[in-house]
Structures are given as C-alpha cells and as structure tokens.
Amino acid sequence: MTPFEDRTALVVSASRGIGYAIAAELARQGASVAMTARTEDPLREAAGRIREETGRRTLAITAHSREEKDRQAAVETVMDTFGRLDLLVYATGINPALDLPAVDLDLDCVRRMFETNVLGALHFTQLAWEAWMKENGGSVLMLNTVAAHAVFRMPAYSATKAALHRLTEDLADQLAPRVRVNALAPAFIRTSFMEPITSVPEETAAASYPMGRLGEPEDVARAAAFLLSPRASWITGTTLRVDGGKSVATATQDRPHPAPGRPVL
Numbered sequence: 001m002t003p004f005e006d007r008t009a010l011v012v013s014a015s016r017g018i019g020y021a022i023a024a025e026l027a028r029q030g031a032s033v034a035m036t037a038r039t040e041d042p043l044r045e046a047a048g049r050i051r052e053e054t055g056r057r058t059l060a061i062t063a064h065s066r067e068e069k070d071r072q073a074a075v076e077t078v079m080d081t082f083g084r085l086d087l088l089v090y091a092t093g094i095n096p097a098l099d100l101p102a103v104d105l106d107l108d109c110v111r112r113m114f115e116t117n118v119l120g121a122l123h124f125t126q127l128a129w130e131a132w133m134k135e136n137g138g139s140v141l142m143l144n145t146v147a148a149h150a151v152f153r154m155p156a157y158s159a160t161k162a163a164l165h166r167l168t169e170d171l172a173d174q175l176a177p178r179v180r181v182n183a184l185a186p187a188f189i190r191t192s193f194m195e196p197i198t199s200v201p202e203e204t205a206a207a208s209y210p211m212g213r214l215g216e217p218e219d220v221a222r223a224a225a226f227l228l229s230p231r232a233s234w235i236t237g238t239t240l241r242v243d244g245g246k247s248v249a250t251a252t253q254d255r256p257h258p259a260p261g262r263p264v265l
C-alpha cells in the first residue's frame with residue numbers, strides 16, 4: 001500500500017520516538033521523507049535506517065524548532081531537494097518544567113516551552129503553506145496529548161498543548177479546502193520523553209489502561225499515516241486520541257488485566 005507515492009513529507013523532530021516512527025511509516029507507505037532534530041549524528045543514522053529499510057529518499061536536516069532561521073532553512077532545504085512539500089508533521093514537544101506546580105514555574109522556561117511547542121508549529125505551517133501547500137494542497141499533523149484537556153499535573157506543558165489544540169482547529173478552518181490540519185493526542189507512549197516524568201513501574205502504569213499496555217511509537221505512527229492520507233480526505237480539525245482507552249477508563253491504578261471476558265484486540 002503506497003498512498004504517499006510521489007509525496008514528500010517533512011517530519012519535524014524525528015531522530016527518535018514518535019517522530020521517527022511516523023517518518024518510517026510514511027516512507028513505508030511511499031513518501032520521500034525529510035527529518036529534523038537538533039543533534040546531527042543520531043538524526044543522520046535515523047534517516048539512513050529508514051532509507052535502508054524502505055528504499056525511499058530521506059533527508060536529514062539539523063534544525064532547532066525554536067530557532068526561526070532553522071525553521072526557514074529546513075523548509076527551503078526540503079523544497080531545494082525534493083521540489084515539493086505535501087505533508088508536514090510537527091512532532092516537537094518539550095516539557096522541561098516536568099510536574100512543577102503552576103505557582104513555582106520559571107517564566108523563562110514556560111516562554112521557551114510556548115515558543116517550541118506552539119510557535120514552532122505555527123511557523124512551520126506558515127512556511128509550508130507559502131512554499132507549496134497554498135498552491136498545491138497538503139496535509140498537516142500536530143502532535144498533541146491527552147494532557148491538553150485534563151489535569152495531569154503538568155500545568156506548563158498542558159497549557160502549551162491546549163494552545164496547540166486551539167491553533168489546530170483555527171488552522172483547519174482557515175486553510176481548508178486546500179490543506180487539512182489534524183492532531184493526535186497520545187497518552188503514555190514508551191519513548192525517552194516519558195522517562196523523567198514516570199515514577200511508577202511500567203506494569204503499574206499499564207494496569208490503568210483498558211488495553212492493558214502502554215503505547216508504542218508505532219501505535220501513533222499508524223494513526224498519523226491514516227490522518228495524513230487521502231483516506232481521511234473529509235477529516236480536518238480533528239484531534240484523534242491514541243490512548244489505549246485511558247481517557248475512558250473508570251479505574252486509575254488497580255484495574256485487573258485482562259479484564260474477564262474482555263477481548264484483547
């Protein structure tokens with residue numbers, strides 16, 4: 001299945017974790033893929049692995065999502081190399097404030113988080129729109145979180161993602177019908193991002209999920225490929241939860257698994 005044959009994707013923040021899994025999935029489904037991250041070596045290795053596995057063209061672009069010049073240079077490089085930019089995935093999301101109470105937050109830290117998690121997403125979308133999507137159409141995907149709409153005791157991070165949610169819906173309204181803009185809201189996905197946040201053993205955390213396990217980057221990547229693909233051509237402004245049922249779970253910690261009689265799909 002190659003719904004992205006002849007399409008070019010830019011996946012921002014893709015040297016590991018969810019961004020990497022999305023870049024790999026899009027390449028498997030036919031796309032040429034440009035990938036960014038701040039650190040050059042792991043990024044080049046990641047792009048090389050995807051190229052080797054899929055045979056698709058990949059491009060590693062070292063870029064800091066908080067730096068305006070880096071964002072501009074990244075989109076220019078994609079256009080110079082591939083001549084088009086059909087799919088944009090903004091996977092950058094930082095949480096250096098961890099779970100500090102709101103009254104103790106350092107304002108410079110919160111400012112950096114908004115610049116990275118929200119401003120970067122807006123600017124990359126503006127750049128992709130100007131460079132290609134305004135004339136030729138395209139599809140944009142933001143990485144949000146279930147913590148945007150519930151109290152997860154990460155006030156700074158949740159505030160940035162709530163802002164990203166608002167932005168996703170307004171962009172979807174304003175860029176239609178040329179460009180669709182959607183988001184994914186994962187719960188706990190097993191990546192390095194979650195290591196400093198997690199205080200309980202994995203089995204304990206997994207027990208609070210109806211599906212009985214934590215998420216893998218590939219769970220998010222498959223949903224990403226769907227929302228970006230023509231199969232979702234009448235879906236825009238949507239945030240799709242990818243959360244193993246966490247948002248609809250009744251119990252929090254001591255849920256038995258597998259629940260008696262519950263099919264494990």
Ligand SMILES: NC(=O)c1ccc[n+]([C@@H]2O[C@H](COP(=O)([O-])OP(=O)(O)OC[C@H]3O[C@@H](n4cnc5c(N)ncnc54)[C@H](OP(=O)(O)O)[C@@H]3O)[C@@H](O)[C@H]2O)c1
Pocket residue numbers: 012013014015016017018019036037038039040063064065066090091092093094116143144145146185186187188189190191192193194
């Ligand atoms: N993991 C979860 O449970 C979870 C849940 C909900 C939502 N999310 C969201 O999903 C997205 C991806 O998270 P993840 O878990 O995949 O993170 P991750 O595994 O920690 O991956 C981080 C990636 O982002 C890059 N990166 C970090 N800061 C950057 C910056 N300022 N500019 C450019 N690239 C940067 C990293 O490379 P360098 O360090 O080399 O830059 C790396 O490629 C984030 O938006 C996050 O908020 C994650």
